[in-house]
Amino acid sequence: MSVAEVSPLSPAPGSRVRAVRxxxxxxxxxxxxxxxxxxxxxxxxMVVTLDGEIVVKLKPVFGYLHRNHEKIGENTTYLASMxxxxxxxxxxxxxxxxxxxxxxxxxxxxxVPERAEYxxxxxxxxxxxxxxxxxxxxxLQDGGCSGTPLMYAFREREKILDLFEALSGSRMMCNYQRFxxxxxxxxxxxxxxxxxxxxxxxxxxxxxxxxLTGNEILMARTQGIGRLPARLAVSAGVTGPMLRxxxxxxxxxxVDGYGLYPRFGFRVPLGDHGDTYxxxxxxxxxxxxxxxxxxxALRDIPAGPVMDPKARLRGFRAKPGEAYGRIEGPKGExxxxxxxxxxxxxxxxxxxPPSFINLTVLEDLCLGHTVADTIVILGSIDIVLxxxxx
Amino acid sequence: xxxxxxxxxxxxxxxxxxxxxxDPARFVTTQYPEERTALPExxxxxxxxxSESADDPIGTLRCVACQICEKECxxxxxYIEKSKDKKPDANGKMQIYPAVFDIDIAVCMSCQICVEVCxxxxxxxxxxFEIAATDRFTGLILDRGALAKPNRYFHKIHPQQAxxxxxxxxxxxxxxxxxAQAAAKAAVPAPPPAEPGSQPRKAAPPAA
Numbered sequence: 001m002s003v004a005e006v007s008p009l010s011p012a013p014g015s016r017v018r019a020v021r022x023x024x025x026x027x028x029x030x031x032x033x034x035x036x037x038x039x040x041x042x043x044x045x046m047v048v049t050l051d052g053e054i055v056v057k058l059k060p061v062f063g064y065l066h067r068n069h070e071k072i073g074e075n076t077t078y079l080a081s082m083x084x085x086x087x088x089x090x091x092x093x094x095x096x097x098x099x100x101x102x103x104x105x106x107x108x109x110x111x112v113p114e115r116a117e118y119x120x121x122x123x124x125x126x127x128x129x130x131x132x133x134x135x136x137x138x139x140l141q142d143g144g145c146s147g148t149p150l151m152y153a154f155r156e157r158e159k160i161l162d163l164f165e166a167l168s169g170s171r172m173m174c175n176y177q178r179f180x181x182x183x184x185x186x187x188x189x190x191x192x193x194x195x196x197x198x199x200x201x202x203x204x205x206x207x208x209x210x211x212l213t214g215n216e217i218l219m220a221r222t223q224g225i226g227r228l229p230a231r232l233a234v235s236a237g238v239t240g241p242m243l244r245x246x247x248x249x250x251x252x253x254x255v256d257g258y259g260l261y262p263r264f265g266f267r268v269p270l271g272d273h274g275d276t277y278x279x280x281x282x283x284x285x286x287x288x289x290x291x292x293x294x295x296x297a298l299r300d301i302p303a304g305p306v307m308d309p310k311a312r313l314r315g316f317r318a319k320p321g322e323a324y325g326r327i328e329g330p331k332g333e334x335x336x337x338x339x340x341x342x343x344x345x346x347x348x349x350x351x352x353p354p355s356f357i358n359l360t361v362l363e364d365l366c367l368g369h370t371v372a373d374t375i376v377i378l379g380s381i382d383i384v385l386x387x388x389x390x
Numbered sequence: 391x392x393x394x395x396x397x398x399x400x401x402x403x404x405x406x407x408x409x410x411x412x413d414p415a416r417f418v419t420t421q422y423p424e425e426r427t428a429l430p431e432x433x434x435x436x437x438x439x440x441s442e443s444a445d446d447p448i449g450t451l452r453c454v455a456c457q458i459c460e461k462e463c464x465x466x467x468x469y470i471e472k473s474k475d476k477k478p479d480a481n482g483k484m485q486i487y488p489a490v491f492d493i494d495i496a497v498c499m500s501c502q503i504c505v506e507v508c509x510x511x512x513x514x515x516x517x518x519f520e521i522a523a524t525d526r527f528t529g530l531i532l533d534r535g536a537l538a539k540p541n542r543y544f545h546k547i548h549p550q551q552a553x554x555x556x557x558x559x560x561x562x563x564x565x566x567x568x569x570a571q572a573a574a575k576a577a578v579p580a581p582p583p584a585e586p587g588s589q590p591r592k593a594a595p596p597a598a
């Protein structure tokens with residue numbers, strides 16, 4: 001039988017449908033997805049082995065964005081590491097700053113004025129709104145919905161970034177928290193602007209959910225896809241919305257009660273199935289809780305200083321010892337582990353990056369799904385390569 | 391009904407499409423080179439050096455080449471050489487000045503730490519962002535001539551901060567004057583307990 005007679009589209013004569021070329025039939029195909037592809041959220045590479053369109057093996061390859069973050073942290077002063085933490089998860093610099101400041105404050109035993117604690121909570125919740133809104137946009141972009149939800153997300157993100165810029169001077173690389181408080185107080189009118197944003201954000205979320213939550217294509221693409229069992233999530237150290245989508249009630253804001261979070265009334269949304277749709281839904285619900293926290297914080301924020309008067313900026317040295325500061329970042333538990341020998345720089349500086357550790361379960365989520373689903377699952381994990389590779 | 395979610399979503403996009411023509415909350419694009427958004431006062435990008443007089447910016451720099459910013463700069467983009475001689479500063483005190491003060495703004499990460507650690511309020515953050523250069527090696531290294539900008543300019547871009555700094559400096563000047571008077575009155579020419587110029591002016595980290 002010559003090739004010309006058998007069109008790839010017409011079934012071959014006989015009982016069984018054959019592939020275009022017989023010699024590939026049943027073979028596994030190994031392809032390299034990334035590192036230079038927008039759907040991998042940066043320079044991330046997946047070596048996937050495919051049986052037809054089904055993933056049978058997946059090997060994540062990362063390190064393309066490795067910048068020696070931890071070693072730099074050990075060789076610069078405590079203060080000089082602060083702007084570098086902005087560059088870890090570059091969408092959420094405010095929470096990175098806070099986690100690092102918390103670790104150093106634990107190390108040096110500094111206290112934080114109440115107004116600064118409120119500002120930190122406001123900024124962390126704004127960051128959560130920003131991150132989750134963008135994530136929903138990216139997730140839909142990964143699913144093939146090109147642009148619309150992402151542009152709406154970016155439009156709203158812009159408003160939050162304007163607030164960050166007015167407060168810290170920079171939109172993304174905020175470098176705002178300091179050991180013992182915040183760098184500057186909010187400028188006049190800032191709190192009112194934040195209040196207006198918090199009050200209006202719910203309306204945007206309603207619209208966003210109207211666009212997405214009931215969408216049949218989104219449901220078809222995400223429900224039952226990338227199911228993460230609670231047992232695996234816990235044993236792999238997964239944290240954040242991904243863990244809560246698997247049904248495990250673990251939120252460091254509740255567990256640790258760092259900052260002034262115990263004063264705030266909010267609920268922790270949990271998922272039932274641990275699939276991609278749950279991960280999307282948990283984030284949407286979390287944003288609603290964030291709005292509640294924001295409204296409470298902006299209502300109760302006291303007047304006063306934003307910096308511990310005893311805090312030193314120049315020549316800062318921490319007492320010998322070790323400390324681990326962790327907070328519930330938008331992506332999960334972001335923590336900084338520091339060992340001090342009393343010098344101007346830490347002896348050991350270690351980051352616990354939530355998106356890196358959440359990424360470790362990628363293969364388990366993707367096995368048995370198609371290539372297109374792999375992209376959606378990766379999108380729902382919510383990684384930022386600046387943090388994965390450090 | 392299958393498809394109702396899709397139709398609902400389409401209604402949202404239609405609302406946004408129509409809204410983008412008349413609702414400012416939905417239409418957020420600024421046509422950049424023609425239109426510009428107002429920068430907030432806190433906005434920062436690269437450092438500049440404050441000088442007292444607009445006529446002689448290099449000669450009246452507040453910087454005394456103490457090199458603290460050079461040491462604290464996280465990406466190490468500042469290079470300073472001290473002068474061999476001394477010049478009187480705004481208070482009449484003889485001070486070293488920077489013979490060379492270069493900032494490689496290709497390396498600078500706009501973190502503002504140099505501004506925060508400066509005890510003399512001599513370095514501040516600029517707001518000029520259209521600084522593209524055709525030469526990637528030397529075009530982005532700013533020397534003290536390019537960095538020196540008068541205090542008036544600082545007042546223009548950061549009015550609140552500049553007013554705070556001026557107030558602090560004026561208070562210091564008064565204190566220095568009083569101290570000098572007291573020293574002149576005292577019969578025994580005992581040295582003052584602390585040199586006013588060598589003390590960091592900000593005991594606590596700046597709140598602004």
